[in-house]
Amino acid sequence: MSSAPTPPTSAHPTGHTGARHPDGTGLSVYLDYNATTPVDPAVLEAMLPFWAEHFGNPSSSHHYGPPARQALHRARQQVSTLIGATHDSSVVFTGSGSESVALAIRGAVLASDRLGRGAHVITQATEHPAVLAACAYLRDLHGVRVTVLQVDSTGLVDPEGVAEALTDDTVLVSVMHANNETGTIQPVGEIARLAHARGALVHCDAAQSVGKIDGRRSPDRRWPARRGSSPRPGRPGIGADGRGWCGRSRRSGPTSSVASTGRPAARRPGRTAAGHRRGRRVGCG
Incomplete structure (x- = not known):
């Protein structure tokens, strides 16, 4: 039986190995990466401008729309490449x-x-x-x-x-x-x-x-x-x-x-x- 690897928490740059337990008692090691993960700092850094500076609706025709629309297009292209999709338009974000x-x-x-x-x-x-x-x-x-x-x-x-x-x-x-x-x-x-x-x-x-x-x-x-x-x-x-x-x-x-x-x-x-x-x-x- 082959198995999918789970990333080691010790490799995560935010230091979630040895983090304080949610109930406030002692330290814990988070291993449930197949359920959810902390946000990688590089991912957070890439997202932040779109919460404050480039916050426009991608469908808007005024000047706040294009930066968000272009970022969305680039994201769809990269996901398409990752999975080998024939057309970028076949990727649907949910x-x-x-x-x-x-x-x-x-x-x-x-x-x-x-x-x-x-x-x-x-x-x-x-x-x-x-x-x-x-x-x-x-x-x-x-x-x-x-x-x-x-x-x-x-x-x-x-x-x-x-x-x-x-x-x-x-x-x-x-x-x-x-x-x-x-x-x-x-x-x-x-x-x-x-x-x-x-x-x-x-x-x-x-x-x-x-x-x-x-x-x-x-x-x-x-x-x-x-x-x-x-x-x-x-x-x-x-x-x-x-x-x-x-x-x-x-x-x-x-x-x-x-x-x-x-x-x-x-x-x-x-x-x-x-x-x-x-x-x-x-x-x-």
């Missing part, structure tokens, strides 16, 4: 990893021409609760058939089990890359090849691996999944927001549960915070 998961999974299935005609989704038992909840939502509210595959003693999904579960009605296969509790790294590339051969889309929750493990495949250096979700726990950066990406497909458009504001190319409602995205750009470094 408010959290859970939102990104819901946007990707619900969007893929609700946009499918199989919805209401036996649509089928495959996932596995140790996925993040956000993935399992999104699948349950589709099952309970839209009648989608959901197959939840079990894992072996090391936490791995057997690709042969995925192959057996695939049908002509399978719209989406959702399998995470690295598990935050066990460190198990799933064979996403092999699973994706099987799914794509049957005409199904693949969603990969890569929250625990992007930036730590290179999941891009050779020779085109792109992730095997055509849509994915990734907040940023696991490395010093910003742990409270997220991002998603989707490949070009006529039936894979992300769908928000909240009406959009009508901004150009909006896939989710609300203003994008340039400061968070600038920090994400540095954190991807």
